[in-house]
Amino acid sequence: MRVDIDGLAVEVAGRRLIHEVTLRAAEGQLIGLIGPNGSGKSTLLRCVYRALRPAGGTVRLDGADLHAMDAREGARLLAALPQEGQATFDFTVAEIVAMGRLPHQRGSGRASAADEEICARALARVGAGHLAHRGFPGLSGGEKQRVLIARALAQQPRVLVLDEPTNHLDIAQQLEVLALVRDSRLTVLAALHDLNLAAQHCDALYVLDGGRIVASGAPHEVLTAELLAEVFGVRAHRVRHPETGAVQLLFDRLPQRTDTPEAAPPDTPEAAPPGAPDGDGPPPPGPDGAADSPSLPSPR
Amino acid sequence: MEPTPSQATAPRTARPYEAPAPVRRLPLPPLVAALTVALLGSVVCGVGLGSAGVSWSQVVHYLTAGVTGGTLPAEDSAGYTVVWELRFPRALLAAVVGAGLSAIGVAVQALVRNALADPFVLGISSGAAVGANAVLLFGAAGALGVWALSTSAFVCALLAMALVYAAARTAHGLTPLRLVLTGTAMYYGFSAVTTLMVFSADRGEAARSAVMWLLGSLSGAGWPSVPLAAAAVAAAVLYLRLAAGRLNALAMGDETAAALGVDAGRLRRELFLVVAAVAGAVVAVSGAIGFVGLLVPHVTRMLVGADHRRVIAVAPLLGAVLLVWADVLSRVLIAPVELPVGAITAVLGVPGFVLLMRRNGYSFGGGV
Numbered sequence: 001m002r003v004d005i006d007g008l009a010v011e012v013a014g015r016r017l018i019h020e021v022t023l024r025a026a027e028g029q030l031i032g033l034i035g036p037n038g039s040g041k042s043t044l045l046r047c048v049y050r051a052l053r054p055a056g057g058t059v060r061l062d063g064a065d066l067h068a069m070d071a072r073e074g075a076r077l078l079a080a081l082p083q084e085g086q087a088t089f090d091f092t093v094a095e096i097v098a099m100g101r102l103p104h105q106r107g108s109g110r111a112s113a114a115d116e117e118i119c120a121r122a123l124a125r126v127g128a129g130h131l132a133h134r135g136f137p138g139l140s141g142g143e144k145q146r147v148l149i150a151r152a153l154a155q156q157p158r159v160l161v162l163d164e165p166t167n168h169l170d171i172a173q174q175l176e177v178l179a180l181v182r183d184s185r186l187t188v189l190a191a192l193h194d195l196n197l198a199a200q201h202c203d204a205l206y207v208l209d210g211g212r213i214v215a216s217g218a219p220h221e222v223l224t225a226e227l228l229a230e231v232f233g234v235r236a237h238r239v240r241h242p243e244t245g246a247v248q249l250l251f252d253r254l255p256q257r258t259d260t261p262e263a264a265p266p267d268t269p270e271a272a273p274p275g276a277p278d279g280d281g282p283p284p285p286g287p288d289g290a291a292d293s294p295s296l297p298s299p300r
Numbered sequence: 301m302e303p304t305p306s307q308a309t310a311p312r313t314a315r316p317y318e319a320p321a322p323v324r325r326l327p328l329p330p331l332v333a334a335l336t337v338a339l340l341g342s343v344v345c346g347v348g349l350g351s352a353g354v355s356w357s358q359v360v361h362y363l364t365a366g367v368t369g370g371t372l373p374a375e376d377s378a379g380y381t382v383v384w385e386l387r388f389p390r391a392l393l394a395a396v397v398g399a400g401l402s403a404i405g406v407a408v409q410a411l412v413r414n415a416l417a418d419p420f421v422l423g424i425s426s427g428a429a430v431g432a433n434a435v436l437l438f439g440a441a442g443a444l445g446v447w448a449l450s451t452s453a454f455v456c457a458l459l460a461m462a463l464v465y466a467a468a469r470t471a472h473g474l475t476p477l478r479l480v481l482t483g484t485a486m487y488y489g490f491s492a493v494t495t496l497m498v499f500s501a502d503r504g505e506a507a508r509s510a511v512m513w514l515l516g517s518l519s520g521a522g523w524p525s526v527p528l529a530a531a532a533v534a535a536a537v538l539y540l541r542l543a544a545g546r547l548n549a550l551a552m553g554d555e556t557a558a559a560l561g562v563d564a565g566r567l568r569r570e571l572f573l574v575v576a577a578v579a580g581a582v583v584a585v586s587g588a589i590g591f592v593g594l595l596v597p598h599v600t601r602m603l604v605g606a607d608h609r610r611v612i613a614v615a616p617l618l619g620a621v622l623l624v625w626a627d628v629l630s631r632v633l634i635a636p637v638e639l640p641v642g643a644i645t646a647v648l649g650v651p652g653f654v655l656l657m658r659r660n661g662y663s664f665g666g667g668v
Contacts, residue, residue: 013471051558075561082555088413089551089606092325098607099552102545103561110609155560 001077001158001187002027003048007057010040010047010211016055017043018211025159025187025204032202032219033191036232040211041191042083042163048189049080049161061159075103079157081148081165087136093147094132097123100154122153126180142173149180162190166197195232199223200246207231220247229254325605328613335617339395342624346391347383349628350635354379363388390521393529393585394627394641395620397518398592400533400582402600402619404575405593406611407540410547411571412476418594422479422572423486424579425588427460428453429494432587433510437501450525450584457580460490465572473565474572515640516589518627525585532581536574537616543567544608551606589642592619592626595649602656622648 003025010018018040025031033041046052048059050071059066061077069077079100087096100122101115111119123129126146131139136147145165152160162181166174174194178201181188192198198205199219207215207222209231215222228236228249235252348359358376362383365372372380404419412421420426431452468474468482494514498507512519540547546567549557554564600615626644633639 049559051555072561080559084553091606
């Protein structure tokens with residue numbers, strides 16, 4: 001299913017965090033969303049899976065306006081893995097996956113035999129069938145993520161939205177999650193922190209900075225040393241993956257700070273430890289509020 | 301030492317950590333059937349047990365007569381009055397209140413996404429206490445006669461909820477943490493008002509009944525209390541059963557709920573309304589009976605798991621049985637003195653709860 005985002009604007013608590021974002025994902029494409037912490041990746045995705053309403057612009061699935069649809073109808077077309085991965089209560093894996101059937105159920109939400117069959121298949125597809133009757137809170141990070149992907153697959157969507165799906169996972173689990181996502185053959189929008197993973201797995205990348213798309217295209221076109229210096233504040237060396245030929249990056253700190261405000265965003269990514277939750281959660285400092293960035297101390 | 305690429309993407313299921321054991325869950329239909337039978341039996345026992353000696357055969361006889369509308373000889377009128385006018389409505393009310401507190405306990409824990417919440421965390425009970433004590437201690441709303449106490453409690457409970465709602469509401473709607481914090485703050489505020497009222501009233505007996513009311517008691521139960529509370533509880537249980545799937549989604553977080561097509565903000569407003577109405581109705585007739593609303597949802601989850609479709613089917617029945625027996629004990633333990641039923645629920649509940657928790661490896665959603 002095609003995804004067309006046009007002129008999308010998102011406001012949280014009166015502050016505009018996403019400005020005029022336009023993005024295209026063709027059927028079956030895996031689109032990566034990259035950008036430093038606070039650049040608006042999560043906010044943009046939240047709007048796409050309807051946790052936020054757009055202040056302007058549209059998200060269309062095969063031409064149909066997502067935000068004009070009934071919520072359940074939208075959830076039958078588009079599933080998401082938000083960053084929150086904690087359940088309040090002791091659900092089992094099977095119960096978590098069964099939640100994926102919710103948008104397909106009427107009224108009291110009684111699970112039919114068909115629902116159970118779909119859930120079992122979704123679990124098997126992510127290689128977690130043996131976990132069905134385990135408690136979700138006791139699983140490892142990688143297992144949890146597989147189970148949440150199974151829940152999204154049980155939703156039988158046409159589009160999948162992933163917010164940092166590889167956070168807190170070891171490297172094998174990261175590769176496994178991306179392989180699962182690829183194998184789903186769904187149209188996928190994923191925010192990714194790891195630029196090398198993004199370069200290796202995505203059909204196209206969109207770079208967000210201060211709530212705006214500043215570059216887009218194939219990974220090897222987008223991930224230039226200039227862009228990485230400007231947006232991420234790092235010095236990058238491009239190399240080729242010896243087997244896949246994908247562009248891969250090696251990073252260093254920039255040799256010296258450029259003091260022009262537009263080249264030095266207030267929230268340079270080194271300030272946050274790798275794997276820390278994306279600072280997108282509470283309203284991040286506005287793109288123009290360069291002076292006040294209390295949550296992220298300037299590294300230099 | 302050349303790594304082969306296929307190794308990298310192969311699923312690694314064998315991980316060096318201790319896998320959690322599969323979770324055992326009781327099958328639902330037999331459990332619900334057993335609890336229903338237990339509830340009916342408990343109500344009959346609740347009617348039969350008490351300080352005034354009425355034999356079991358008489359109890360059954362009077363109940364049958366009351367239900368079918370039969371006639372009784374004149375010498376039975378005293379016993380009939382005890383059974384039909386006092387104990388039966390009281391046992392029914394205990395069942396209704398137990399079911400209601402358990403159901404909204406489940407609702408409030410989903411609403412604030414916190415396993416430690418109970419129906420009174422939103423400040424409802426202490427708000428109702430202010431209203432009840434105004435009547436008990438100062439004879440407020442005297443024009444309403446016998447309805448003064450419950451009406452005043454109900455109105456003050458709803459006012460307290462409205463206040464909490466207004467204070468906790470933000471542009472994003474109701475957020476769980478703000479709700480809990482606001483409710484807790486209000487709880488202390490209203491409790492302080494109640495304390496001031498108790499201490500400034502000079503009537504000793506009134507102060508005693510005010511304390512009794514704060515701890516919860518069914519001693520004022522009679523037929524007039526039953527219909528409204530029963531209707532509110534029945535409607536709430538039905539609503540929660542229909543919303544059970546959405547409650548599951550809400551427990552995973554607002555964003556997951558949104559991705560599953562559930563409007564978390566709207567669901568929270570609905571839940572808030574249901575909790576307010578039932579808590580107000582229940583507190584108005586029985587005071588603030590503690591611990592049931594916290595304990596029963598957890599015991600239910602230990603038995604049947606966290607899926608709200610199962611929890612809502614079991615928790616009200618379990619709460620009803622528990623409160624019927626707690627009320628019986630409160631009447632007979634040191635008869636003719638009546639103990640506050642809230643103290644009995646805690647005395648009964650705490651040991652059982654701790655035992656279940658230790659045996660079951662139940663984690664309250666906390667992971668380990």
